[in-house]
Amino acid sequence: MHDSDLGQRLEAILRLAPLRLTSLEIVRSLALPDWAIGAGFIRAAVWDELSGFTAATAVDDIDVLYFDPENRDSEHDAALEKRLREIEPALPWSVRNQARMHVRNGDAPYGSTADALRFWLDTPTCVAVRLDAQDRLEILAPYGLEDLFSMSIRPTPRGRTRKSTYTARIAEKKWHQRWPNVTVELP
Template sequence: MKDSESLNGRLLRAVLADSVCRTILDRMPELALPEWWLTAGAIFQNVWNDVEGHPAGYGVKDYDVFYFDTDLSWEAEDAVIRRAAELFGGLGAKIELRNEARVHLWYEEKFGTPASPFRSATDAIDAFAATTCSVGVTRDRDRWRIHAPFSLHDTFGMHMRPNRRLAPRHVYETKVAQYRERWPSLAADPW
């Protein structure tokens, strides 16, 4: 327990060192979404930056926020995206806010394999192509929460492992290749 508490603290420090992450986490409650998480590269890549001594935000191409709303219409998601664009307009960063309840509607067309509907935003985080990347941060008022279903050891150890739950092999292998360009010491298990 003590080990995970120290990893949680280190993760929060690494993420909050990135001013874009800090601003997103500070402002997201204003959207009053029932469930939302800052996730993907904004989290694990900032941990890798901390581990390797890179500046916060190095190599982060976009900032993903997953939320979950049972309204599956594009209009409802678009309304949230537009509100977020206003909220984060001056940040100068690409922020991608998506309703994870809708993923099954477009996933097969984009990635070539069907997806079952997710049950929550954390369910979507659990399905990332690498277990190492399955991590998210949110806040309820002043309480931080971290979702890391496969633990944080590989994230801090810079070791990618495939998660075969949803993503096809080529997605995992492409991610590994892209990440190694920015973090050459990254280790990865084969598919």
């Protein structure tokens, strides 16, 4: 399948998941620059659908990403999390300005939210979406959507250079226990 077909499939999955669509609407209301929601929020929805699960897998957090080089203060992220909890307290919000995350990760500065995704460790996690003002989904997927839809966990170039961190992440997440069809490539 081509990424455009997979993109349409991803959109259909997310539109049928009320919690995910509501989460996107809530974050959109904050009008953050270059924002998206990614990682497990997307991955779990797709893998649940592919696995035929009728109940959604709970996510540890909802990774809200944005890129604002003018306001890199971590307290701003905390204030945004607080606002999100005020809007929807039952959801596990996690907000990170990608304009500052390169420091924590020991990378060169990122140029955008999509650029920051390239430095995450595994390919099916490097997917994020945002909802525009016309309710269209925009997909950010620097490594494409094929690994996400084939349930294949592969290291990104960054995951290959950080082998021990990548393998520790795979061991910690235990994705294969929840989704038995997942395959893992080790660097």
